[in-house]
Amino acid sequence: MRLLPKSSHPQQPAPSIWMLWGLYVAAAGMLLTFVGMRLFRWSAWTYFHRRFQQTTLAIGEEGVEHRQPGVRTLFRWDHFTGLAERKGVYALRQPNGEGIILPQSLLSPTDLPAIDRLLKEKLAARVPLLAAGFEVKTA
Amino acid sequence: MNAVYAASVDHFRAFAQFNSRKKFPRYRELLRRQRLTIVRLARASVLISPVLMIVGGGHLLLNRQLLGVFPLAVGALYVVLITWFLLPSAQRQRQEQGWAKAPNLGKPIDVAVDEAGFHFIEATIERHVDWNAVIEIEESATHIFVVDRQPMVYLIPKAAFASQADAEAFAAYIRTHMAR
Numbered sequence: 319m320r321l322l323p324k325s326s327h328p329q330q331p332a333p334s335i336w337m338l339w340g341l342y343v344a345a346a347g348m349l350l351t352f353v354g355m356r357l358f359r360w361s362a363w364t365y366f367h368r369r370f371q372q373t374t375l376a377i378g379e380e381g382v383e384h385r386q387p388g389v390r391t392l393f394r395w396d397h398f399t400g401l402a403e404r405k406g407v408y409a410l411r412q413p414n415g416e417g418i419i420l421p422q423s424l425l426s427p428t429d430l431p432a433i434d435r436l437l438k439e440k441l442a443a444r445v446p447l448l449a450a451g452f453e454v455k456t457a
Numbered sequence: 458m459n460a461v462y463a464a465s466v467d468h469f470r471a472f473a474q475f476n477s478r479k480k481f482p483r484y485r486e487l488l489r490r491q492r493l494t495i496v497r498l499a500r501a502s503v504l505i506s507p508v509l510m511i512v513g514g515g516h517l518l519l520n521r522q523l524l525g526v527f528p529l530a531v532g533a534l535y536v537v538l539i540t541w542f543l544l545p546s547a548q549r550q551r552q553e554q555g556w557a558k559a560p561n562l563g564k565p566i567d568v569a570v571d572e573a574g575f576h577f578i579e580a581t582i583e584r585h586v587d588w589n590a591v592i593e594i595e596e597s598a599t600h601i602f603v604v605d606r607q608p609m610v611y612l613i614p615k616a617a618f619a620s621q622a623d624a625e626a627f628a629a630y631i632r633t634h635m636a637r
Contacts, residue, residue: 340520344513344528347506351535354502361495388590389605397560397581414558 366419375420377433382410382418393418401441408437458627459569462617464579468600469556472612475597483593487608507535568613570630575603577611584611591635594628601628 376383381394393410402409408420425433479485510532517525541547556562564580575591577584586605593604601624603611615624 338517338522340513340516340518340522340525342513343516344510344525344532347509347511347513347528347532350502350506350509354499354506357495357499357502361493361499364493364495365491386607388587389607389609390585392583394581394583413560414555 375418377436384418395440398441401437410437410441458571458630459567460613460617460623460627461565461567462614464559464562464564464566466553466556466559466562468612468614469552469559471597471600471614472602472610473552475595475600475602480595481593481602481604481610484604484608484610487592487606504539507532507539510535568611568617570627570634574634575605575611575631584609588634589636591631594631594635596628601631603631 372386374385376385381392381397384391384393393412397412398410399413400411402411402417406422408422409417410420411417422430510528514525514527514529514532518529519525561579561581567576567578569576569578573585574588575586577586590606591603592606592608595602595604599615601613601615603613605611613627615621618624618627
């Protein structure tokens with residue numbers, strides 16, 4: 319009986335720690351992307367909190383009045399294209415895709431039902447019309 | 458004293474062109490202060506990560522580890538996307554798209570000044586700025602640009618006034634009343 323060599327090819331050496339160095343670097347790169355995204359999200363919240371410290375929003379029959387020291391801006395109801403409500407935050411949508419963010423936690427529990435009713439009465443009806451792809455103007 | 462004109466994308470272009478000449482020092486300073494350190498860190502992380510992926514993936518491939526293809530491909534994709542995002546032509550295109558979506562485009566704007574302050578009345582938005590919140594005014598050959606504390610820039614074409622003298626009087630009125 320003739321014995322054959324186990325393999326005609328030279329054996330590949332097992333990957334050493336040095337070889338796997340690339341794996342660690344690549345993994346660090348992917349981790350850094352994740353960290354960067356989280357930091358962007360955190361910075362957005364920090365920015366909003368900083369802005370809200372100086373901002374007063376007054377919601378009434380005429381529209382939403384945004385007040386900052388020395389500057390008063392009134393957005394009339396027909397300026398907004400819709401209302402979104404997610405995770406305790408109202409977003410009043412503007413035609414350019416931006417929005418006014420109103421965290422529910424900033425509203426007093428006694429005011430919340432009245433504001434919720436007013437926002438839905440003025441804005442919620444616009445959402446299905448826009449969602450269907452048509453902006454329907456009622457008389 | 459007031460002027461009425463229609464909002465137009467040309468006014469935004471005039472501002473961008475004027476602003477590119479490093480005008481508005483106070484406006485720039487306010488924007489710089491609003492830029493948070495966290496944003497700088499986030500941007501640095503996102504920019505460094507594809508470099509690490511490419512270096513790591515490349516090293517694995519050089520050592521005949523097929524696993525390196527994945528980080529190399531993802532890193533390369535990142536580089537392509539980030540380069541495209543930062544290209545001046547792409548930035549201009551995004552800017553133009555943003556202008557085209559501006560609310561009240563083509564609708565009349567009534568801009569007025571009185572003892573109480575500066576008033577910018579659009580079809581669905583009214584802005585009233587007290588004089589102590591008006592921080593800067595600049596003039597180009599065709600426009601008056603007023604900056605408030607937010608910071609927000611208000612664009613007023615000189616053509617909206619009956620004469621050049623009226624436009625100059627309007628700008629002079631703002632200069633004498635604004636915050637120093």
